[in-house]
Amino acid sequence: MSSLLEVSGIKTSFLTNKGYLPAIEDVSFTLDKGEVLGIVGESGCGKSVTSLSVMQLLSANGKIQQGSIRFEGKDLVKLPDAEMRKIRGNDIAMIFQEPMTSLNPVHKIGRQISESLMLHKGMSRAQARVKAVDLLKSVGIPRAEQIVDEYPHRLSGGMRQRVMIAIAMACDPKLLIADEPTTALDVTIQAQILDLMRKIRQEHNMAILLITHDLGVVAEMCDRVVVMYAGKVVEQGTVKEIFRNPSHPYTVGLMNSIPKLEERQARLPSIPGNVPSLELMPKGCRFATRCEFVTDKCIQEEPTLLPVEENHDARCWLMKKEEVAI
Amino acid sequence: MGMAEVNMQEPETPTKLEVQLAYADMKESNKLLRLLKAYPLVLVGGILVLALVIIAVFAAKLAPFNPDTQFPNGLAMTGAPLPPGHVFKMGTDDLGRDVMSRVIWGSQVSLEVGLMASMISLFIGTPLGIISGYYGKFVDTVMMRITDVFLAFPFILFVVALVAVLKPSVSNVFIAIGVLGWPLTARIVRGQVLAVKEFEYVQAAKALGAGSFRILFRIILPNIMAPVIVLTTLNIGNNMLLESVLSFLGIGVQPPTPSWGSMLAEGQAVFQYAPWLLYYPGFALLLAVLGFNLLGDGLRELFNPRRVR
Amino acid sequence: MTDALLSVNDLKMHFPIRKGILRRTVGYVRAVDGVSFDVKAGETFGLVGESGCGKTTTGRSILRLIEPSGGQVFFNGKNVTKLSGTEMRKIRSEMQIVFQDPYGSLNPRYTVQQTLEEPMIIHNLYADASERKKRVMELLEVVGLSTSRMNRYPHEFSGGQRQRIGIARALAVNPKLIIADEPVSALDVSVQSQVLNLLDDLQKEFHLTYVFIAHDLSVVKHISNRVGVMYLGKMVELAESDRLYEKPMHPYTQALLSAVPIPNPEAKRERIILQGDLPSPANPPSGCYFHPRCQSCMDICKTTAPEWKEIEPGHFAACHLYN
Ligand SMILES: Nc1ncnc2c1ncn2[C@@H]1O[C@H](COP(=O)(O)OP(=O)(O)OP(=O)(O)O)[C@@H](O)[C@H]1O
Ligand SMILES: Nc1ncnc2c1ncn2[C@@H]1O[C@H](COP(=O)(O)OP(=O)(O)OP(=O)(O)O)[C@@H](O)[C@H]1O
Ligand code: SF4
Ligand code: SF4
Ligand SMILES: [Mg+2]
Ligand SMILES: [Mg+2]
Numbered sequence: 001m002s003s004l005l006e007v008s009g010i011k012t013s014f015l016t017n018k019g020y021l022p023a024i025e026d027v028s029f030t031l032d033k034g035e036v037l038g039i040v041g042e043s044g045c046g047k048s049v050t051s052l053s054v055m056q057l058l059s060a061n062g063k064i065q066q067g068s069i070r071f072e073g074k075d076l077v078k079l080p081d082a083e084m085r086k087i088r089g090n091d092i093a094m095i096f097q098e099p100m101t102s103l104n105p106v107h108k109i110g111r112q113i114s115e116s117l118m119l120h121k122g123m124s125r126a127q128a129r130v131k132a133v134d135l136l137k138s139v140g141i142p143r144a145e146q147i148v149d150e151y152p153h154r155l156s157g158g159m160r161q162r163v164m165i166a167i168a169m170a171c172d173p174k175l176l177i178a179d180e181p182t183t184a185l186d187v188t189i190q191a192q193i194l195d196l197m198r199k200i201r202q203e204h205n206m207a208i209l210l211i212t213h214d215l216g217v218v219a220e221m222c223d224r225v226v227v228m229y230a231g232k233v234v235e236q237g238t239v240k241e242i243f244r245n246p247s248h249p250y251t252v253g254l255m256n257s258i259p260k261l262e263e264r265q266a267r268l269p270s271i272p273g274n275v276p277s278l279e280l281m282p283k284g285c286r287f288a289t290r291c292e293f294v295t296d297k298c299i300q301e302e303p304t305l306l307p308v309e310e311n312h313d314a315r316c317w318l319m320k321k322e323e324v325a326i
Numbered sequence: 327m328g329m330a331e332v333n334m335q336e337p338e339t340p341t342k343l344e345v346q347l348a349y350a351d352m353k354e355s356n357k358l359l360r361l362l363k364a365y366p367l368v369l370v371g372g373i374l375v376l377a378l379v380i381i382a383v384f385a386a387k388l389a390p391f392n393p394d395t396q397f398p399n400g401l402a403m404t405g406a407p408l409p410p411g412h413v414f415k416m417g418t419d420d421l422g423r424d425v426m427s428r429v430i431w432g433s434q435v436s437l438e439v440g441l442m443a444s445m446i447s448l449f450i451g452t453p454l455g456i457i458s459g460y461y462g463k464f465v466d467t468v469m470m471r472i473t474d475v476f477l478a479f480p481f482i483l484f485v486v487a488l489v490a491v492l493k494p495s496v497s498n499v500f501i502a503i504g505v506l507g508w509p510l511t512a513r514i515v516r517g518q519v520l521a522v523k524e525f526e527y528v529q530a531a532k533a534l535g536a537g538s539f540r541i542l543f544r545i546i547l548p549n550i551m552a553p554v555i556v557l558t559t560l561n562i563g564n565n566m567l568l569e570s571v572l573s574f575l576g577i578g579v580q581p582p583t584p585s586w587g588s589m590l591a592e593g594q595a596v597f598q599y600a601p602w603l604l605y606y607p608g609f610a611l612l613l614a615v616l617g618f619n620l621l622g623d624g625l626r627e628l629f630n631p632r633r634v635r
Numbered sequence: 636m637t638d639a640l641l642s643v644n645d646l647k648m649h650f651p652i653r654k655g656i657l658r659r660t661v662g663y664v665r666a667v668d669g670v671s672f673d674v675k676a677g678e679t680f681g682l683v684g685e686s687g688c689g690k691t692t693t694g695r696s697i698l699r700l701i702e703p704s705g706g707q708v709f710f711n712g713k714n715v716t717k718l719s720g721t722e723m724r725k726i727r728s729e730m731q732i733v734f735q736d737p738y739g740s741l742n743p744r745y746t747v748q749q750t751l752e753e754p755m756i757i758h759n760l761y762a763d764a765s766e767r768k769k770r771v772m773e774l775l776e777v778v779g780l781s782t783s784r785m786n787r788y789p790h791e792f793s794g795g796q797r798q799r800i801g802i803a804r805a806l807a808v809n810p811k812l813i814i815a816d817e818p819v820s821a822l823d824v825s826v827q828s829q830v831l832n833l834l835d836d837l838q839k840e841f842h843l844t845y846v847f848i849a850h851d852l853s854v855v856k857h858i859s860n861r862v863g864v865m866y867l868g869k870m871v872e873l874a875e876s877d878r879l880y881e882k883p884m885h886p887y888t889q890a891l892l893s894a895v896p897i898p899n900p901e902a903k904r905e906r907i908i909l910q911g912d913l914p915s916p917a918n919p920p921s922g923c924y925f926h927p928r929c930q931s932c933m934d935i936c937k938t939t940a941p942e943w944k945e946i947e948p949g950h951f952a953a954c955h956l957y958n
Pocket of ligand 6: 691692
């Protein structure tokens with residue numbers, strides 16, 4: 001069966017004062033219908049660039065230099081702008097981290113929801129408004145009839161994120177890209193939004209690409225997960241596999257370094273050092289400067305994604321069993 | 327508290343192995359070059375300002391003639407001024423004086439008034455703006471209402487009145503312009519202080535027990551210098567323009583001191599048959615004001631960390 | 636309590652809301668509305684709660700970075716709220732603060748060395764420049780930064796490194812108490828644990844007392860001995876941290892704990908999903924501030940504010956369920 005979304009080997013670069021520098025390189029993953037795929041990683045590792053590449057919404061100084069992004073068989077990288085606009089908001093919808101800035105402050109909520117309905121579904125203004133109220137109700141907004149006529153600044157952060165979800169859901173997309181949808185929200189509000197996303201996914205059998213840095217959110221929401229480090233995919237597999245048997249030293253370090261609610265630890269294990277900046281990016285394994293298992297080989301040659309188990313790969317030389325044997 | 331010898335922390339990197347870099351060949355280009363590339367007009371601005379300064383400083387050397395001498399051969403038989411020619415490169419005015427020498431000497435007045443007036447606004451406006459922004463509350467409300475009044479007032483009329491009372495002279499012109507220009511500086515400084523004051527490093531200094539003086543002048547002031555410099559640069563250009571207006575109206579720099587504004591005023595009467603009397607001083611004024619504006623805009627880009635990449 | 640280093644008693648901070656040209660006061664934001672707790676010497680007291688519940692305001696009014704509008708703060712037996720300006724400046728060397736934002740909390744125009752020397756200059760700690768420099772190098776070593784970069788500016792450091800600089804600045808005056816206002820919230824997980832460990836080590840080394848403010852419950856639990864939970868400017872529950880996490884009493888604490896996503900896909904949990912949003916502290920609900928969202932809300936909750944009571948030894952809560 002072919003997947004809904006197939007990202008293979010993309011490299012996205014930005015023009016900086018040092019020429020084009022890649023923000024992500026060799027990023028590949030697939031997403032099936034109705035599946036939730038998580039992308040985790042620390043700040044700056046390229047999660048947002050990955051999602052913006054899929055949406056073809058990179059800023060003017062960025063471009064996809066290699067690879068293909070197939071959505072239902074069509075390569076989005078090669079698609080003309082006009083075609084892409086038809087897909088955006090219709091087949092693929094996106095919600096962003098910052099609920100404060102991603103809604104247009106000068107338009108009423110109702111108008112912002114109706115817009116894509118009128119554009120993509122050819123609804124009349126009146127039809128779109130009725131649908132907008134329905135959508136607001138479906139994302140759990142109380143007093144939906146009144147809220148359609150409010151401006152965004154009158155709503156709280158959690159409410160705005162619900163509105164964003166309502167806008168994203170308007171055209172019943174096949175794929176929803178959620179870039180840190182709950183990071184700016186409080187835990188109790190985050191729980192509400194995650195609950196809502198779970199419900200929507202079940203009802204609409206929608207695929208979700210969920211970007212987050214919170215392993216807890218991944219564990220709760222996702223079927224499969226991609227771990228990124230410094231612009232590369234370092235590990236991928238099913239959520240259960242990754243949490244039961246994390247294999248890349250970075251993933252292991254990341255999991256160990258979160259304080260656990262259920263148990264008391266005397267001291268937190270931690271990964272030493274920092275993510276290297278692009279200027280200081282090592283040529284071999286990008287994690288080599290912080291890895292406790294580093295060998296000469298790691299420094300000389302960059303590992304590829306090596307299989308750990310079926311459907312579980314890690315970009316680390318330790319996965320080559322014969323290497324470990326030495 | 328004695329410092330123990332133990333190093334309890336994780337080393338910054340665990341490995342001492344030599345690491346090669348993936349993007350070793352990438353080199354950063356010079357910040358100034360990047361500014362010039364992103365905003366090439368700053369170069370034009372810089373050249374214009376530099377040229378103005380050189381001309382003003384070396385006016386005595388650069389001017390071919392004494393600007394006040396009324397040359398008998400500077401007038402045509404009919405008594406009309408001479409158009410640009412061999413001897414008088416920019417022609418003469420209706421008193422037979424060399425226009426080129428007067429334009430060159432006029433730069434001194436323009437620059438002096440522009441600079442001095444901006445400095446006066448700066449020295450009055452900055453402390454008042456800082457105090458207003460930092461102490462807030464009552465002080466701020468009063469100060470802002472005062473600047474409101476100043477800014478709403480017909481500025482030029484006020485200067486006219488002031489200079490008339492003080493007697494027109496170069497120094498009175500720049501004092502009048504400078505004194506009346508402070509509210510804008512104060513407002514901009516206040517806005518910057520309000521923004522900087524909220525940064526946690528200011529709170530941190532307070533938590534360390536720093537007094538108000540230290541916070542205001544050692545911490546806040548250096549952090550608002552960039553926009554103040556930009557504002558002052560732009561102000562110089564505007565103040566030069568104001569000086570010309572005043573001189574044009576006859577209440578600025580008094581004859582025979584050459585000033586671009588008064589030259590324009592004199593030239594206006596004979597514009598029909600001696601247009602060069604307007605062209606040259608007008609053009610000089612245009613270039614000088616443009617120079618300061620371009621330079622100010624360029625500095626703003628330079629100080630804006632997000633713009634110059 | 637006699638062994639308390641810091642004792643906060645009914646602390647209140649009401650920000651006036653002003654309107655119109657005359658800036659008349661039309662109401663108050665009750666950012667902190669009667670908070671009391673003690674912090675023993677050498678312990679870490681955690682303060683948790685959601686955004687806007689008044690954690691930062693509590694921390695800053697303890698240090699009088701903002702003047703509290705009511706209540707007392709005792710530090711080492713002295714009533715801090717009554718101290719004069721000069722006395723306050725002196726006592727500041729004993730109470731320090733570490734900020735959340737590793738970008739905004741360092742002066743961009745000071746080098747690391749200048750940043751760390753500043754407290755020494757303010758408090759006249761060292762006679763000459765070479766002694767100050769020696770101390771700066773000591774401090775950098777203590778927080779695990781290389782001394783070779785002390786002439787660099789903050790923008791040349793990563794978030795975690797800046798936070799270390801901020802901690803070193805607080806340590807420069809040899810404080811007894813450090814109020815850490817979300818010191819790791821802006822950091823990446825892998826760096827967060829480095830800074831938590833550092834704070835832990837420094838506490839042991841220099842017998843520091845911490846008030847640790849955070850919204851991340853796992854982090855607070857990890858670092859604190861006792862934890863206070865705030866909601867809308869009030870303390871709703873306070874207990875030993877293990878105790879609080881094992882047996883939360885207040886319905887808000889229960890909901891808060893159950894809302895934390897657990898990084899274990901196989902864990903099955905009962906989840907309490909709270910309805911509605913956090914009300915505004917400018918216009919809090921009547922009675923128990925939590926009642927519009929509380930699942931155990933009773934009639935009395937709507938009219939009468941619950942009392943702050945010791946329900947079990949060392950376990951305080953404000954809720955009518957325990958009357
Ligand atoms: N418009 C841009 N111009 C230049 N560089 C960019 C641009 N957008 C992103 N980058 C660079 O690409 C890298 C990856 O950024 P990205 O936003 O994808 O990180 P992220 O994983 O989403 O991080 P976060 O968790 O902070 O959102 C960063 O190093 C960033 O500096
Ligand atoms: N200077 C001020 N003037 C008016 N209101 C203020 C001021 N400072 C804070 N507040 C209000 O007081 C309340 C408490 O704010 P505070 O910053 O203490 O919350 P917090 O618990 O630290 O939240 P966060 O987790 O977002 O940092 C908020 O509603 C805030 O809007
Ligand atoms: S390849 Fe080497 S350096 Fe990289 S993660 Fe694996 S063991 Fe560590
Ligand atoms: S007092 Fe009542 S409303 Fe408040 S938390 Fe307790 S049960 Fe709920
Ligand atoms: Mg991002
Ligand atoms: Mg806060």
